[in-house]
Amino acid sequence: MNNDWDALTYDAVSTIQESWGLKIINSRNWSGTETIIDAGCGSGRLTKYLVKKVPNGRIYAVDVDSNMINQAKRNLSAYSNVDIIQSNLVDIELIAPVDIVFSNAVLHWIFDHHKVFEHFFHLLNPTGELLIQCGGHGNLEKTRSILDKIKDSEKFKDYFKDWKSPWYFANPSDTKTILGHVGFRNIRTSLSYDQQTETFQDKKSYSLFLRTVVMRPYLGYLSNSKLRESFLESYLEEIEQNNPEMKWKLDYVRLDIKASK
Numbered sequence: 152m153n154n155d156w157d158a159l160t161y162d163a164v165s166t167i168q169e170s171w172g173l174k175i176i177n178s179r180n181w182s183g184t185e186t187i188i189d190a191g192c193g194s195g196r197l198t199k200y201l202v203k204k205v206p207n208g209r210i211y212a213v214d215v216d217s218n219m220i221n222q223a224k225r226n227l228s229a230y231s232n233v234d235i236i237q238s239n240l241v242d243i244e245l246i247a248p249v250d251i252v253f254s255n256a257v258l259h260w261i262f263d264h265h266k267v268f269e270h271f272f273h274l275l276n277p278t279g280e281l282l283i284q285c286g287g288h289g290n291l292e293k294t295r296s297i298l299d300k301i302k303d304s305e306k307f308k309d310y311f312k313d314w315k316s317p318w319y320f321a322n323p324s325d326t327k328t329i330l331g332h333v334g335f336r337n338i339r340t341s342l343s344y345d346q347q348t349e350t351f352q353d354k355k356s357y358s359l360f361l362r363t364v365v366m367r368p369y370l371g372y373l374s375n376s377k378l379r380e381s382f383l384e385s386y387l388e389e390i391e392q393n394n395p396e397m398k399w400k401l402d403y404v405r406l407d408i409k410a411s412k
Contacts, residue, residue: 154371158222160363167349167360169371171405172197172249172255175284176204184208185250189303191241193255195223201253203229211249215239241270248276252283259286260318264326268333279412282333287342287406288322290367294401297394298369301385310372317368321406335410343405350400357399358383365401
């Protein structure tokens with residue numbers, strides 16, 4: 152299975168993730184001197200906005216994927232107050248605690264939320280904060296049901312004998328419980344339904360985003376480009392023929408997480 156990201160294409164198509172992250176960033180009043188971990192920085196699109204918020208601060212842009220790290224280095228090369236680090240989020244260590252752990256569209260790729268929040272707690276200074284959004288309970292429910300229908304079809308099922316879902320879409324109450332056990336205070340967790348549906352302008356843009364982001368775990372189980380293209384086409388046919396209400400749409404639900412140490 153190939154899990155590497157196509158970071159160049161992701162950087163071009165991730166306007167949806169950028170819009171989510173901007174709402175989170177702009178929900179806070181910044182002094183301009185904060186130190187921040189951008190936990191799962193991806194290609195660095197949102198890191199650029201954090202740089203503007205903390206011109207006299209410092210940002211540690213962290214991602215585990217080497218392709219994303221290389222793209223982030225290209226995107227952030229002009230900024231002297233950004234350190235780019237390739238690391239798993241539960242292993243990253245810094246020379247000093249930080250003020251903010253920021254993360255957008257990342258934590259649903261991690262199953263052990265207790266472990267990652269425990270490490271975030273360790274990385275924060277005594278007055279530090281979490282500023283996080285990720286996929287929440289019910290995220291992509293309809294989209295995933297269609298993907299699974301294709302995955303389990305006669306044409307493809309043999310390729311997915313070892314299939315394991317790559318996502319954990321947590322609910323607010325479980326997340327609040329975990330944060331409380333770890334030691335966080337002033338915990339606020341909620342689902343954002345205002346972002347529940349994203350509609351793409353045409354089949355081409357929808358297909359490119361789908362292939363690069365949502366369908367990536369599925370395509371990683373397929374051994375060649377012909378099979379991957381066939382899987383994508385099967386999904387698109389299923390949408391057009393049997394699920395017209397989902398035509399060029401993705402059914403997102405986001406989990407907002409804020410807390411202080």
